[in-house]
Amino acid sequence: MKRIKLVVAYDGTEYCGWQVQPSGITVEEVLNRELSQLLGEKIQVVGASRTDSGVHSLGNVAVFDTNTRIPPEKLCYALNQRLPEDIVVQSSCEVERDFHPRKCYSEKTYEYRILNRKIPLPTLRRYTYFYYRDLDVAKMQRAASCLVGEHDFKSFCSVRTSVEDTVRTILSCTVERTAEDMVNIRVTGTGFLYNMVRIIAGTLILVGIGELEPEDMPGILQQRERSAAGPTAPAHGLTMIGIVYGGMG
């Protein structure tokens, strides 16, 4: 028996998120089904980031245990033959038997992309959030830097969850205009609450249009109230970029 780690990219448009649920097809479900058929064993993957419906990924991580004799590094090629074109495994390798994608220390990076122009572009509609009002990126960056460090992020957590400990650590949070009409928010942290990156994005947009000031951010954190922060930005602007594990792989 060995434990295999997959790095999984997907276009989230057609999926009800990562985690298996009754209301529709999920990425986890497709992986379980295709791995089970490929390996002739009942496979149940464990994912690192349980992304929401519509969220994309370049590098989510999943692990599973198997008795297969397919070499671990080759497994992704065999699996990709069977997967639909909107899910592509980027790599596969063997990891330690005690490696757990959520419990082991990791640094996760997400990117929220805003198409900031007067008229939408159809070729970017699936992967960016179209927002037509001018954004003050310098102000957004000042607000973003207030989130770096260990904080209680209760104000940035969806109320549709019952998690008790809402303290998390953000290692970096940058806002950059990468093209004339594109604003990217990039957040790296060791753990995230439900909807946290999308609420951060929604709040930074309010700063960008002057409805909030960078100086308001410490107060928003202190209130520990979802209503203190901005709206939850739409899922399709968000991409899980990748996960780096501390020495584990």
Add this chain to the structure above:
Amino acid sequence: MKRIKLVVAYDGTEYCGWQVQPSGITVEEVLNRELSQLLGEKIQVVGASRTDSGVHSLGNVAVFDTNTRIPPEKLCYALNQRLPEDIVVQSSCEVERDFHPRKCYSEKTYEYRILNRKIPLPTLRRYTYFYYRDLDVAKMQRAASCLVGEHDFKSFCSVRTSVEDTVRTILSCTVERTAEDMVNIRVTGTGFLYNMVRIIAGTLILVGIGELEPEDMPGILQQRERSAAGPTAPAHGLTMIGIVYGGMG
């Protein structure tokens, strides 16, 4: 009666190209239908670039005549309300009554995007051609520069057309690695033959992998035979970037 010029962006994935045809829905057809309903007149647009099935656009041009009293610059907003999300008109304005999108002098720019890495990325699959073999971009650039100028491009024209004069002028043709895994071919010219940019892309890819040399390009042009050039690269890698009219528009 006035003549209106539209700049039209679209995701070509779901369309059988620009031009009305029996086998499926086209961009021209959707514009005709929605303009006719919006303006209460029978509208028939004339397009500049009759892009193939699956080709995308940031800036194709269409014109039509109308008696509407909607201000020309506002027309795009009213029209976009009715269009599907994969067609978005970027601007509308009045032009001279004798302006014709294909007959007036213009410089058209196309971009062919190649995702050049070992494993596909699902979020780019609709807008790039995935090609896994290493490409020598410096060689491709040298080959591309042989195409600049006025040449007989018969070797770069689909045989499924009966055009007689196959002389065209390319103003620039560049090949650039815009990211570690992205190679962009950008071509500007005053006119193009059927499939010409896709055949240029397919030929430059053969140069990139060493199956052709840059020095072969003049001979390929001289042969005036479709079989002398490389394959027609897939439509979904191609985007019509924009059209600049000489003083007209």
